[in-house]
Amino acid sequence: MGRKFKIAGGVNPFEFPPGERELDQVYRKKANNDQQLIEAKNELAERDKYFARVLEIEDELKQAKITVDEVKADHQLISDEHMALQAICNKLEQDFLKANNERNELIERLKGYKMQEIEMINQSNEVENERVRKRIQSQMEEAVALLPPIDIQ
Secondary structure, three states: OOOOOOOOOOOOOOOOOOOHHHHHHHHHHHHHHHHHHHHHHHHHHHHHHHHHHHHHHHHHHHHHHHHHHHHHHHHHHHHHHHHHHHHHHHHHHHHHHHHHHHHHHHHHHHHHHHHHHHHHHHHHHHHHHHHHHHHHHHHHHHHHHHOOOOOOO
């Protein structure tokens, strides 16, 4: 490192005494190694920080997977329940349609019975009216027979 200067007396004040050059190199290497050690520790601390964050993210991922599995199970359960309810709804709809058809048939039968009843009442009324008419006619004939004969001259 040093330049060699020739000074009177043969000793250069800028030159290292024997052994100090090696000691200087050792101190420089130590300083360099210390700096590398500090940088390595800093890098290691940074890696530890990132590793801790990776572990946190992995835990979050595990929780997310558990949540997804739970949601899938819930979705399947809801889907199964929906299918069961749909089957029940279809059965109830069929039962309703069957009952409605039976009700319509009963209404038609009732209408038929009511029409028969009306026809029977009408026939009964006609018979009664005919009987009354015959009775009145008979009474009129009897009343006319009891009248004295009229002379028309």
